[in-house]
Amino acid sequence: MGSEPRTVPVTGCADLAEDFGFSLMAVAHAYRTAVSSVLAGVAQGARGFQTLAAVVEGDGPDQVTLAGYLRIDRTVMTYLLDDLVAAGLVERRLDPADRRRRRIVATRRGVDTLRDLQRQVRAAEDGLLFGLEEDEREVFRTLLVRLARTAADGEPGGPSCEVDADPCDDTTVSPAPGPG
Amino acid sequence: MGSEPRTVPVTGCADLAEDFGFSLMAVAHAYRTAVSSVLAGVAQGARGFQTLAAVVEGDGPDQVTLAGYLRIDRTVMTYLLDDLVAAGLVERRLDPADRRRRRIVATRRGVDTLRDLQRQVRAAEDGLLFGLEEDEREVFRTLLVRLARTAADGEPGGPSCEVDADPCDDTTVSPAPGPG
DNA sequence: GGAAGATTGTCTGCTCAGCAGACGATCTGC
């Protein structure tokens, strides 16, 4: 076809580094690697961390909501929460309004653990973004977040899961403290 | 703590949408979903596509190089290439210089298939990036690619894999187009 | 030249994550 033989001057193997999908997967992989050391000690690793975050930031979601939000099978969520409960990070609390449901609430220790982990994860992220300038990082973060929102809109189990807020508790930071 | 009760005004469930890692994984997931329909008919799906791309853009890499580049176990690469060969997209060619090696080269059909798939994948990508403005998309693409490069630098099996060219063939397209 | 070690591609077997299906407990609608 064209006059030039190739457009790959430097790397002999492949030019995939220009490919969007390849780059996306590469960055995702690098991210996983970067935070894995931080999250290795946590129950259920990165998944446990994200679940804990969803619980802490959320308002006592039930397991199905949690599973849908994090794109985890509900049967897997059972074991995942088993470990988180065993680690003392969250609690299963019966919902008096619907006794089939278990509202998941974070313990005080879970909240503290999350805050600590978030700090370390943030540091690992900065290490990953080291190749970008300061302002570029912020741009990338912003665009990524916006993209995630719009991308999630087109899918089921997205960002919407209505739960109402509630005050907190002594040992657990819970949505509906109720009568114990 | 603070004066404001929370910083989660809209979504009741969780605030993870602001989280970098969560957004990254969400976008990666959305990407996989978007291209999966395009790549469903290809041998070995998305992996087969990326492998085919690496082979077409590359210079007859051997399986170990390919596996390292795509972060695939070499035992898995065997089956992956089996399917690609069966689909008539690539060929295993003995390397006269080292008869342990099999240089992987794309067939004419493999090249055509890749070009066609790349067009469709590109369209799917644009659909994914629909939430961003035109110029924002380009910025995001650029930053992502740069990030992938720098992130890959810090890891083994990265972008470097020196292979030298070989003459081409009738039915297969090798790297240096030559007199074709 | 020949022996020892390394490398490539393949095959085998193990382990583990993920998912469908079934089940009891519970809620909702009639």
Added chain:
DNA sequence: GCAGATCGTCTGCTGAGCAGACAATCTTCC
């Protein structure tokens, strides 16, 4: 009260991924 739906749990199956072994081949060193 009864049928159907929903939540959380358990069981069993399937498939992917990886370590290990193997033959063929190359390289290094004696």
